[in-house]
Amino acid sequence: MAASAPVFPAAEVFRALASPKRLQILEWLRSPVEHFPPQRDGDLVDDGVCVIYIADKLGVAQPTATSHLQALARAGLVTSKRVGQWTFYKRDEEAIRAFTRRLRDEL
Amino acid sequence: MAASAPVFPAAEVFRALASPKRLQILEWLRSPVEHFPPQRDGDLVDDGVCVIYIADKLGVAQPTATSHLQALARAGLVTSKRVGQWTFYKRDEEAIRAFTRRLRDEL
DNA sequence: TAGAAATATAGTTAGCTAACTATACATCCG
DNA sequence: CGGATGTATAGTTAGCTAACTATATTTCTA
Numbered sequence: 553m554a555a556s557a558p559v560f561p562a563a564e565v566f567r568a569l570a571s572p573k574r575l576q577i578l579e580w581l582r583s584p585v586e587h588f589p590p591q592r593d594g595d596l597v598d599d600g601v602c603v604i605y606i607a608d609k610l611g612v613a614q615p616t617a618t619s620h621l622q623a624l625a626r627a628g629l630v631t632s633k634r635v636g637q638w639t640f641y642k643r644d645e646e647a648i649r650a651f652t653r654r655l656r657d658e659l
Numbered sequence: 660m661a662a663s664a665p666v667f668p669a670a671e672v673f674r675a676l677a678s679p680k681r682l683q684i685l686e687w688l689r690s691p692v693e694h695f696p697p698q699r700d701g702d703l704v705d706d707g708v709c710v711i712y713i714a715d716k717l718g719v720a721q722p723t724a725t726s727h728l729q730a731l732a733r734a735g736l737v738t739s740k741r742v743g744q745w746t747f748y749k750r751d752e753e754a755i756r757a758f759t760r761r762l763r764d765e766l
Numbered sequence: 767t768a769g770a771a772a773t774a775t776a777g778t779t780a781g782c783t784a785a786c787t788a789t790a791c792a793t794c795c796g
Numbered sequence: 797c798g799g800a801t802g803t804a805t806a807g808t809t810a811g812c813t814a815a816c817t818a819t820a821t822t823t824c825t826a
Contacts, residue, residue, distance in 0.1 A: 613815075613816060637824060638823095
C-alpha cells in the first residue's frame, strides 16, 4: 500500500518561497540581463546566472547564496547547470507555471 | 521617503503555507461539512469551524491549533469570528483567490 | 604542473518555530 | 453567583534555519 501522500503541493515549495531573499533571487532571475553584468562563459538568459553575482547582489557570503539557490532547486523552482568551474542558476518557468496553476485549482 | 517595500507578496503568506498542518487545515476548511461534525452555536459554512474541532482532527493541543489558525489569519488566508465563547475560523476565499491570481502574474 | 578562481561542503552559532503544560480570560448556564 | 466550557496567552523546550568562517573540491590558465 502507498505511503500517505502529502496534503497538497509539497509544503517544500512554500518553504522555499517563504524567504525574502529567495523571492528576491527569483525576481532578479526573471530578467537577468537587467540585473546582472555580462558573463564570459555562459549566457545570462540561456544558461543562467553564476553564484557569485547573486551572492554579491544579495549581500551575503557565497556559501549562503549557494544554500538559497539549492533550496530553490530542491523545490524545483530553478535549475542549475554546471559549466566548467561555474554553476549557473535559472528559473524553471515551466515548473513555476505548473505550480501557480495547481495553486489556483487546489489552494 | 517610503520604507523599502517587500520584494513581492509578503513572504508571510508563504510562511503560513509552508506547514503541512496549516495546509491540511486550509483543505479541510474548503468543505467543512464533510470534515467536521455539526456545530450548535455557529454554522460550519457561514460562520466557520471552532478551534477545538480543528485541534482534535489535527491531533494537537488546543493552543497549538490556535497558533496555526492565527498564523493563517495574519497571512489573510482565513478570517475569525468570535461568537460568544467560540471563535470560528473560515477561509477567506476572496483573499485566497487574489493571492493565487497575483502569484500567476508575479511569481 | 602550480596557483588562482568558482563552487560546494563542514562546522558553528544565534534566532525562529512548533509543540507542550499551565493558566488567564471570557462567556454560558444552572 | 459559581462552575464549566472555549479560547487565548505565558512560559518552556527541542529542533530547524540562515548566516558566517574555514576548507575541500573542481576546473581553468599561465
